[in-house]
Amino acid sequence: MKDNKKTPEELKEQAIKTVAQAEQILEQELAPVADEVVATPAAAAAQQPQGRGFRGKGQGQGRERKGPPKKASSLTDSGLIEKVVSINRVSKTTKGGTRLAFSALVVVGDGKGKVGYGLGKAGEVATAIKKALNAAKKAMVVINRKGTTITHEILGECGAASVLLKPASEGTGCIASGAVRAVCDGAGISNILTKCHKSNNPINVVKATFDGLSRLKQYKEV
Numbered sequence: 001m002k003d004n005k006k007t008p009e010e011l012k013e014q015a016i017k018t019v020a021q022a023e024q025i026l027e028q029e030l031a032p033v034a035d036e037v038v039a040t041p042a043a044a045a046a047q048q049p050q051g052r053g054f055r056g057k058g059q060g061q062g063r064e065r066k067g068p069p070k071k072a073s074s075l076t077d078s079g080l081i082e083k084v085v086s087i088n089r090v091s092k093t094t095k096g097g098t099r100l101a102f103s104a105l106v107v108v109g110d111g112k113g114k115v116g117y118g119l120g121k122a123g124e125v126a127t128a129i130k131k132a133l134n135a136a137k138k139a140m141v142v143i144n145r146k147g148t149t150i151t152h153e154i155l156g157e158c159g160a161a162s163v164l165l166k167p168a169s170e171g172t173g174c175i176a177s178g179a180v181r182a183v184c185d186g187a188g189i190s191n192i193l194t195k196c197h198k199s200n201n202p203i204n205v206v207k208a209t210f211d212g213l214s215r216l217k218q219y220k221e222v
Contacts, residue, residue, distance in 0.1 A: 080137070083107045083182040084129060086202040090121065105203055106132035108140065109186020115213075116140030117183070117206050144216040149191040151219040156212025161204035165212045166193040179205040187213065 085105040092099045102125045109115035118135030122128040144151055149167040156163045163180060168191040174184050176194040179202045184192055196205055 079110060081109045081111055081186050082133060083186065085179050085182050085206060087125060102128045104128040104132045105206065106136050107182040107186045107206065108133060108136040109188070111186070111188040113143050113145050113188055114140050115143060115183060115186040117210065119203070141214055143187045143213045144218045145189060146219040149189060150213070151216050154212045154216060156208040156210070158207035158211055159199065159204045161199035161201060161208045162197045163205060163208040163212055164195045164197065168193050180209050183209045183213070
């Protein structure tokens with residue numbers, strides 16, 4: 001006859017499993033009824049056992065469809081609109097080797113005609129963005145506007161980049177690329193037509209946009 005006696009280690013392991021199972025049963029019995037009513041189909045599906053062969057057509061039925069992830073609002077607690085235009089990884093070759101860093105270009109505005117940009121460089125992305133934000137807040141300028149658009153057509157230039165800015169009627173929207181759109185959104189310009197010529201370098205495009213916006217004349221009714 002086989003000896004059915006279990007070793008102390010086996011008995012201890014069985015006791016642990018039994019206690020764990022008992023706690024799980026108690027939690028299920030004492031769970032409030034409200035939680036069962038509010039439980040989502042996704043949570044109910046997560047509680048179902050999933051074996052190797054548990055792949056049926058009805059597995060995904062009853063689940064709530066999730067839409068595209070919502071973008072985080074760029075409006076900070078201070079009331080300023082902060083937008084990161086570009087982040088580049090730069091390197092510096094020294095005698096001891098190559099040193100890597102990150103360069104961030106940020107645009108800051110209040111949405112009421114005041115906007116600025118800044119460049120920051122650091123060994124980490126978060127530190128570079130923080131430096132750029134501080135520089136942008138110190139270099140904010142006032143832009144002359146006519147309602148939600150600019151006062152007149154103008155061409156801004158910086159290096160090889162040139163940006164054409166044209167006023168637009170209400171409802172047109174901001175027809176601009178990423179770098180120019182960030183500046184227009186920060187300044188509160190929601191109706192404008194723009195076109196980038198020659199270079200598409202984000203830094204030069206932002207500088208050319210500021211060159212054009214800063215030279216706008218003030219609108220006066222005669």
